[in-house]
Amino acid sequence: MAKSKSAYSVPGKIGKTERHIIVVWVDNEAGVLARIAGLFSGRGYNIESLAVAEVDKKKHISRITIVTEGTPQVIEQINLQLKKLVPVHKVADFKRGEKDILFRELALFKMLANAKKQEKIKKICKKFNPVVLDKTNKSFVIQVTALRAEIDKLAIDLKRLGLISTSRTGAVAMTKGPKIFN
Amino acid sequence: MPKLFTGAEIVFKALEDQKVDYIFGYPGGAVLPIYDELKNHKSIKHILARHEQGAGHAAEGYARSSGKPGILLVTSGPGATNAVTALTDAYMDSVPLVCISGQVPTHLIGTDAFQECDTTGITRPCTKHNWLVKDVNDLARVLHLAFEVATTGRPGPVLVDIPKDIQFKKGKYSFSKSTLKKKLNGRATHKISNNELDKFIDLLKKSSKPIFYTGGGVINSGPQASEYLRELVSLTGFPITSTLQGLGAYPGDDPQFLGMLGMHGTFEANNAMHDCDLMINIGARFDDRITGKVDEFSPGSKKIHVDIDPSSIGKNIKVDLAIVSDVSEFLKSLIKRFKEKNKNFLNSNKQKTSRWWSTIEKWREKKSLNFINSNKIIKPQHAVQRLYELTKDKDTFVTTEVGQHQMWAAQHYKFNKPNRWMTSGGLGTMGYGLPAAIGVQIANPGKLVVDIAGEASVLMTMQEMSTAVQYKLPIKIFILNNEYMGMVRQWQELLHEKNYSESYTAALPDFVKLAESYGCVGMRAKTPDELDEKIKEMVNIDRPVIFDCLVDKAENCFPMIPSGKPHNQMILGPEEEEEISDEGKILV
Numbered sequence: 001m002a003k004s005k006s007a008y009s010v011p012g013k014i015g016k017t018e019r020h021i022i023v024v025w026v027d028n029e030a031g032v033l034a035r036i037a038g039l040f041s042g043r044g045y046n047i048e049s050l051a052v053a054e055v056d057k058k059k060h061i062s063r064i065t066i067v068t069e070g071t072p073q074v075i076e077q078i079n080l081q082l083k084k085l086v087p088v089h090k091v092a093d094f095k096r097g098e099k100d101i102l103f104r105e106l107a108l109f110k111m112l113a114n115a116k117k118q119e120k121i122k123k124i125c126k127k128f129n130p131v132v133l134d135k136t137n138k139s140f141v142i143q144v145t146a147l148r149a150e151i152d153k154l155a156i157d158l159k160r161l162g163l164i165s166t167s168r169t170g171a172v173a174m175t176k177g178p179k180i181f182n
Numbered sequence: 183m184p185k186l187f188t189g190a191e192i193v194f195k196a197l198e199d200q201k202v203d204y205i206f207g208y209p210g211g212a213v214l215p216i217y218d219e220l221k222n223h224k225s226i227k228h229i230l231a232r233h234e235q236g237a238g239h240a241a242e243g244y245a246r247s248s249g250k251p252g253i254l255l256v257t258s259g260p261g262a263t264n265a266v267t268a269l270t271d272a273y274m275d276s277v278p279l280v281c282i283s284g285q286v287p288t289h290l291i292g293t294d295a296f297q298e299c300d301t302t303g304i305t306r307p308c309t310k311h312n313w314l315v316k317d318v319n320d321l322a323r324v325l326h327l328a329f330e331v332a333t334t335g336r337p338g339p340v341l342v343d344i345p346k347d348i349q350f351k352k353g354k355y356s357f358s359k360s361t362l363k364k365k366l367n368g369r370a371t372h373k374i375s376n377n378e379l380d381k382f383i384d385l386l387k388k389s390s391k392p393i394f395y396t397g398g399g400v401i402n403s404g405p406q407a408s409e410y411l412r413e414l415v416s417l418t419g420f421p422i423t424s425t426l427q428g429l430g431a432y433p434g435d436d437p438q439f440l441g442m443l444g445m446h447g448t449f450e451a452n453n454a455m456h457d458c459d460l461m462i463n464i465g466a467r468f469d470d471r472i473t474g475k476v477d478e479f480s481p482g483s484k485k486i487h488v489d490i491d492p493s494s495i496g497k498n499i500k501v502d503l504a505i506v507s508d509v510s511e512f513l514k515s516l517i518k519r520f521k522e523k524n525k526n527f528l529n530s531n532k533q534k535t536s537r538w539w540s541t542i543e544k545w546r547e548k549k550s551l552n553f554i555n556s557n558k559i560i561k562p563q564h565a566v567q568r569l570y571e572l573t574k575d576k577d578t579f580v581t582t583e584v585g586q587h588q589m590w591a592a593q594h595y596k597f598n599k600p601n602r603w604m605t606s607g608g609l610g611t612m613g614y615g616l617p618a619a620i621g622v623q624i625a626n627p628g629k630l631v632v633d634i635a636g637e638a639s640v641l642m643t644m645q646e647m648s649t650a651v652q653y654k655l656p657i658k659i660f661i662l663n664n665e666y667m668g669m670v671r672q673w674q675e676l677l678h679e680k681n682y683s684e685s686y687t688a689a690l691p692d693f694v695k696l697a698e699s700y701g702c703v704g705m706r707a708k709t710p711d712e713l714d715e716k717i718k719e720m721v722n723i724d725r726p727v728i729f730d731c732l733v734d735k736a737e738n739c740f741p742m743i744p745s746g747k748p749h750n751q752m753i754l755g756p757e758e759e760e761e762i763s764d765e766g767k768i769l770v
Binding site: 042109 | 302303306307308311331491492493496497500717
């Protein structure tokens with residue numbers, strides 16, 4: 001489209017996007033996930049992955065980890081808008097690639113493979129804490145934990161070795177060392 | 183054993199403890215227990231609207247003119263969905279509303295029961311927060327929390343959905359203030375530091391082309407904020423412009439006031455915003471009707487933004503100094519600090535800003551709000567001007583619908599006090615003004631309340647005239663009748679080769695007879711020479727009036743920043759209308 005000269009409703013320059021991991025502590029109450037997801041969809045933000053579980057049974061606090069992509073301005077808005085939600089206690093924001101943050105994603109792979117192939121597969125998965133969860137003479141379920149990109153690559157490699165089903169969690173995150181998010 | 187109350191009793195106990203005096207609503211199956219309880223609470227009066235949207239806008243008018251939250255009571259299903267427009271309107275314009283909705287009994291939720299809808303799901307994006315109460319023992323806490331959320335930080339609507347069985351069930355009631363520990367929108371614990379104040383004052387001192395740009399946040403912060411704003415503007419001697427929602431915070435007839443800015447703002451206000459070297463935004467949100475193309479918005483200025491909502495800062499425009507605060511608290515501290523250190527600021531600064539003021543005076547000479555008057559046909563701008571001249575000595579409250587008449591009202595009616603101007607700015611809801619006027623009149627008995635309306639908008643909620651008559655509310659519906667959806671017609675003229683597609687209403691009612699059928703007074707003005715007398719007559723009638731003012735059908739609202747032009751190039755009048763580029767036509 002030709003460059004518009006209009007004073008109204010023309011998109012401004014779009015900055016470079018960054019991938020961020022946003023961790024949100026929320027009251028584990030009905031509809032809280034819909035509030036978070038609705039905020040993202042309603043404002044046109046992007047959710048790449050999402051991991052949720054209650055982490056404090058007594059206080060009913062859930063920890064939500066969201067992987068998202070956006071310009072610095074959008075990421076700032078996501079943080080500020082999340083903080084405005086009533087059930088949200090705190091929000092932590094990490095740029096992908098920050099040094100003192102740990103990220104992990106878990107994946108289950110179901111493979112059609114005989115014993116010989118199974119050994120080969122275990123070898124490929126060796127670096128990613130493989131655990132065999134189920135085994136028959138025809139099939140095989142293996143669990144790995146790794147970074148997102150590593151699992152992406154692994155899934156491609158396993159494809160030709162008989163991968164028939166993949167199940168993945170979203171990423172979860174934690175800081176290194178003794179300090180915690182506050 | 184504490185005394186137990188039914189859910190319906192708890193609702194009213196909470197409303198009483200929150201000092202609620204009026205509820206706007208409409209009964210229905212799922213709220214009958216609450217309506218049944220109404221008779222036992224004489225301090226709370228219920229205003230029966232004719233449609234839940236009307237009840238919602240009336241609650242908004244009540245809230246905006248009184249500074250207190252508006253209360254809305256509706257039934258499940260269609261009652262709740264009808265309220266959605268009003269809730270969204272309140273959300274966009276930061277109006278505190280507490281909506282209580284009935285819901286089908288808990289055991290029927292999720293079964294597609296009669297008049298069931300997912301009310302909390304539907305209203306989630308148009309409320310600050312909402313609750314579905316499934317345990318009667320939660321009800322008191324939730325209701326008080328609802329009031330707190332609605333009225334603290336940046337105000338807004340909330341909704342409490344109460345299933346019918348919960349309204350019957352017995353439970354405990356308690357009222358403890360400040361149930362919400364978390365700071366909402368940053369207000370609760372934010373202390374303004376001297377460092378922030380000094381940075382602010384330093385920017386003021388360095389500027390030779392400053393401008394104050396103020397918005398609805400000043401009004402929402404309470405009448406004190408307007409007092410502080412006037413003091414600060416007079417201490418600095420700087421020019422000031424206001425958004426649509428901010429009108430009235432600073433006197434509209436003061437020489438330092440440049441008029442409204444934005445798409446239909448004055449030539450001087452928009453040019454000053456474009457050319458300034460310091461922009462001081464107090465309680466406004468850099469809305470797209472103000473900024474135009476953000477990349478070319480006020481390119482040479484340092485920008486300060488004071489807002490209670492941290493997410494408003496940096497959302498559209500990057501600023502140099504961001505201050506998260508309530509306007510009133512901030513201005514109070516700022517003025518104190520400013521006075522301590524800068525006794526002679528005004529004198530020393532006069533010289534610095536004198537060139538700026540003479541530039542502004544040159545822009546002012548354009549008289550951008552002028553129009554070509556006629557002695558045969560009533561020009562809509564002339565009608566608003568006459569209405570202003572003939573009502574300015576009273577403490578008049580004005581509401582509007584949405585469209586050309588709304589912009590003419592904003593341009594030509596000069597407000598001197600906050601909370602006197604109620605208009606749907608963010609959502610742009612046609613049909614807002616009439617029910618809002620009802621709420622305003624309830625909150626301000628004995629005051630003159632005028633809805634400056636368009637004939638198309640007002641028909642959207644016309645049924646509420648019946649409400650006005652029932653409660654003897656002498657609101658004045660001043661219709662600038664041009665038989666067109668005027669703003670649509672104007673855009674079609676300028677942007678769509680005069681293809682007036684569906685913007686003409688061919689079968690309008692006779693508004694005088696319509697008024698009479700509602701049991702109120704109908705009047706009509708056809709020519710300029712009868713206008714004044716008729717307006718005077720309208721003002722003196724102590725009953726609701728529909729005033730059908732027949733105006734020029736082809737008049738356009740200027741100045742206007744058209745699509746396809748940069749921000750500092752406005753169309754000033756009909757003689758300057760130009761072709762608009764093809765790219766400009768796709769824009770709204």
